[in-house]
Amino acid sequence: MNLKATFIAILLSLFFVFPHYTASDVFNYFVIPAERVGDITRSSTESDLKRIYGVENVKRHQIYIGEGFEVEGTILFPDTEKELRIEWRNDFKEPQRITITHPNTKWVIDSGVTIGTTINQLEKINKGRFKLTGFEWDYPGRTVSWEKGVLPIQLQLDLDSDVELPFEEQRMVVGDGYFNSDNHIIKKMGLKVESIYIRWDI
Numbered sequence: 001m002n003l004k005a006t007f008i009a010i011l012l013s014l015f016f017v018f019p020h021y022t023a024s025d026v027f028n029y030f031v032i033p034a035e036r037v038g039d040i041t042r043s044s045t046e047s048d049l050k051r052i053y054g055v056e057n058v059k060r061h062q063i064y065i066g067e068g069f070e071v072e073g074t075i076l077f078p079d080t081e082k083e084l085r086i087e088w089r090n091d092f093k094e095p096q097r098i099t100i101t102h103p104n105t106k107w108v109i110d111s112g113v114t115i116g117t118t119i120n121q122l123e124k125i126n127k128g129r130f131k132l133t134g135f136e137w138d139y140p141g142r143t144v145s146w147e148k149g150v151l152p153i154q155l156q157l158d159l160d161s162d163v164e165l166p167f168e169e170q171r172m173v174v175g176d177g178y179f180n181s182d183n184h185i186i187k188k189m190g191l192k193v194e195s196i197y198i199r200w201d202i
Helices: 003-017 023-028 046-053 119-126 167-173 184-188
Strands: 030-032 058-066 069-076 084-089 094-100 131-133 143-145 155-160 178-180 192-199
Touching: 046 058, 046 069, 046 084, 058 084, 119 155, 143 155, 167 184
Parallel strands: none
Antiparallel strands: 058 069, 069 084, 084 094, 094 192, 131 143, 131 178, 155 192
16 A cells, blocks of 8 residues: 555544544644654754744743653643644754643544543554553553554553552552553553653654
8 A cells, every 4th residue: 555545544544533523633633653743843943833833822831741840842732622742852943752631632643542542442553462651650551662563662652540440459550660551450440541742752
């Protein structure tokens, strides 16, 4: 299948999974983790974002990165379904990590992953299990390896759940250790994607 045919197939699948999306949504908010987030590429600068998306939609802001630390970054389309948080290298001239967290985000990964995707759907998309961190610490439920699956290393996710497990089960999956997504306790948690990271620092 050539590139054009592949893109059309992805486009059709996204319309099926997300029927509320328009063609404009898919083209404007389409993410290929190794290459681009919408019109943002690895070589984009903050000045490029202002030119592409409008100065009024690009704001400097402190971005929390974990363990009590923040860095100065950029928020694109703040407080909207299109919001992105961007961390930089080289004085705002090279995107390092792009974060998506809005529960009704317009952004969708080329594989179909988005906010709210379930752990079972992820395993199906990845064509296999994957590894994630334990819970109740600074980086809970974060993917660390797609194992032998097909999802790219530039895509990292945080998964979370509202399900309360008995203490004796919950304590088996806490802390900074790694767990397989098909772990029987992990499966009981009903995990869903809460945050999406596009990692251009690896």
